[in-house]
Amino acid sequence: MRDGFRQSMAWLHTWSGLLVCWVLFLVFTAGTASYFRDEISLWMEPELHAAAITPVSNLVATQNAIRLLEKEAAGSPRWFITMPTDRNPAVRVGWSSPPVKGEKGRGKFNSADLNPATGERLADVRETRGGDFIYRLHYDLHYMPAKWARWIIGFCAMFMLVAIISGVITHKRIFKDFFTFRPKKGQRSWLDAHNAVAVLALPYHLMITYSGLVTLMFMYMPYGAQVAYNGDEKAFLAESFRQAEVKKPAGQPAQLAALAPMIAQAEKHWDEGQIGRFTINNPGDANATIQITRERDEKKLSHLRQSMQFDGVSGALISTMGDDASAAAETRGVLFGLHVAEFANPLLRTLFFLCGFAGCAMVATGALLWAVKKRQGYAKELAKGGRVGFGVRLVDGLNIGAIAGLPIALASYFWANRLLEVGMEKRSEAEIRWFFIAWGIAAILAHIRPNRRMWQWQLVAGGVLFALLPVLNVFTTDTHLGVTLFQGKGPVAVAGFDLFVLGFGLLLIYAAKRLAPKKVALKLDQKEQAIEKTSSDGDHSTLREAT
Template sequence: MKGTLRRSMAWLHTWCGLVCGWVLCVIFLTGSLSVFREPITRWMEAQPIAASDATGSMDEGRAAAQAQRYLALHGAGARLWRVQLPAHPGEAVRLLWRDGSGIQQIALDPARGTPVSPAALRQTEGGRHFMSFHYMLQLPLLGFWIVGALTVGFLVALVSGVVIHRRIFADFFTFRPGIGPRSWLDAHNAAAVLTLPFLLMIAYTGLCIFASSYMPWPLHAAYGADDGAYARFTSELASEPAVVGSLAQPTGPAPDWAGLLDQARTLTGQPAQMLLVNAPGSANARVRIIGRADPGQPSSNLFTPQASVLFDAASGAVLQIQRPDPASVSMGARIEGVIRSLHFADFGSWGLRWVYFASGLLGTAMMVAGTLLFSIKRRIKGQHEFGDATRRFYHCVEAFNVACSVGIGLACCGYFYANRLLPLELAGRSQWEIRSFLLIWAATLLHALCRPRQRAWTEQLGLAALLCLCLPLLNQWTTGQALWHYARVGDWQRASVEAVSVGFGALLAFALVKLHRHYRRQGSVR
């Protein structure tokens, strides 16, 4: 019975891991990068370097006052105003308003209140692209379901892997380099055991976040199957912040936004991230100020609600407060918040995000080692389970191994390069960056299908290493900014983007050298 169970689990682990592993490598790599989506977005926007980035303070009141004046002049009659305040010195204030002709957007200089030239703003999706690709593969509906199915397959592969490895923890302390498949199996086991709790948590929470979409039947049974069912569910799940209109009832002229920002900071203890104004200019206009959590001061809770204060726009009276306190929301909202925080690393410090990043990369390495182990074992055994098509089948397997391990890294590098090389005035520029990413990834698969196995690996590894190492030089050539400039002014977020790129380049170059030595021992590279 035990032997039969283990053989069944081994078959399931092998084929489920192979079929899901290719795309899961891509999903995990882009998910690991999305942990630092804010620094990546800042690097890709290429705003001017401010010497006060590390120690300077933002004048939120002045930026909000400039936005208020501009919107009162140009956005009168709009149904909604949205003001995205700058998070760092030197960044622009982003304005959006919705009127009868659609959505209007503009960026303002926070000091002078003048529109920033579109040529000075690098339109980009930034790190948000990696996050979107991570959970829907840039296929809005189909990709969403593909990722869900692959996540279930990943959980199956994890559980079946634990069943078939009787010495799983002993194997964690065993690594025998340079002996072919056994070395890849040791690497696969070590990475799997080290990251097993993280991988189980990430896969499970990822499914839970979209549980009502993947399994809508309980929701329909409780709330109906009409279009308003989800709205009723979410309104019942999340308790509304307390109405506290008696806290302040000032009289006189409508207060300016700078004063509301000061009051919101006093009430919640957080600086402002965004202002939302509903029905501006009308008698029932409301201003909601949403707080910005400081990642340098992590909370002791796994989940902290987003702070916000709702004001009456005419009188400045406080109508609602949502403090960053888990006890202020319902138990259901807290459970959902914890699940989302665990998946998105929305708690803790930057150090915790580095742990998530490293764990995601180790999980990617575990899947790469597993898919390579499959190919190497089949190549050695010389099985003919697919008849005359066996050789072509395994060549395609090798090509997918290359494209979904090294090729996706090349595509990520190409995304950064497209950000710096595409013309600033190009229409739909952010979409062309994403198209460049997808086209480069497709090209790596085509290259791997057309080239011999060994040359496909060495050529793509060499190009990826070169692109990673040269990224700071490209940045200096196109924008006048570079790693050493960011470090000089203390802008460690953007500096770390290029430092990680250089580190990956060195690691890929080391892997290329090792691969060349391995091929030289076997004979000439074919």
């Protein structure tokens, strides 16, 4: 115990936050952007912006989609049909190609966006991962096995949970400090900012961290289920989360049953609930099955969705799933639903986004606070022309590369989407490469010169790249702000994205301007350091000497 319980919690809060803060900043940033991943994906597919889409019934949209799949995916073992939503008016079809002989694993996955009224492809849409890349980045990272990445993210999330709880214990005046901000006070100002953004969305921070751990709880803590089910993971999943049974192909061709009775039966069973997705296993085979999944219900927090499975040839109902979920499964579904906020309307999703943005600021100010505090210990050396220690330089470089470099990487991802050739091979991977190339360059430069001027350069670079995205749209698309905002044509989400990146870019440029180097007197630094030490240690004699 370090000089009492609260002092020990302060030490724990500092180091549990600092050691993983750069990974947490990536997770918070990518996760926050993912609340609008559908809108990001739409912006990154400008070929869909001007498509005239006529709403039709689920039956017509599904029949049109099946006709295209029968033509282009006849040998596929599985078809997927996703119904239109208010955020994506197109029908999205997907299918798995048969595995290549002699090669292990599944075949290539293909997808297409269709006009629900005609069943025709909407356009020759550019290949892009869109917002899905950002969403997967916040828990799967990239260029590494997903299991390794999820263990890393889980480890960092546990540190985050410890940092939040210890931070609440440490700051006994935490809610009073929320209304206190003293600008231009060095370390005190960073601490005030850190307290303010942390308390502003404290319930959200606790919820998003804990629910993130719960979503992967069976990977982190599998031992209870393994003991209870003697290592039979399939039996555990079948009992806890009932899954539709998928039979092996019979090898006998057969025609799919009519969809109208199945759709009518599903909608009646769900009290006119909307259909969200069709999954057709073994299409064209005697053992074909059709699984109909309900669209998310905005009145429910749970991520769990009801579904019904039918025989693909006779149309007979085989089973229903999700109608009577166990308390444990429903609890996990609610926590997962809260984490991804699928239930949220646009206004509530914006509130989640703002809370996530506060989380990004909390992590960033916490990382900067440590560096500012440590740098004060080198005030005399710096005044004599010396340098700070290796540890502080390393943290400064990591702070610049992670906090100021990540906006450069994200903006480069969006620029690559517009500038890369539309028909190039493996285009989506090229966009992602530019994300990491830009971030890598920013990180290297940050470690070469980890000072205030580098902060300015990188913040300006990110700000300019973001602020010029709407200008780039003028030259690369027909749905720029002049059309979407002033003429009222095109998707509203596209105009919203352009306005946000413009405002965010200007915010970064303003932050860079505020970081203009200023000469601070050594005496004031020493006085402030003494006052800060007195505030944390309670040594009133030091305060009298300093003042």
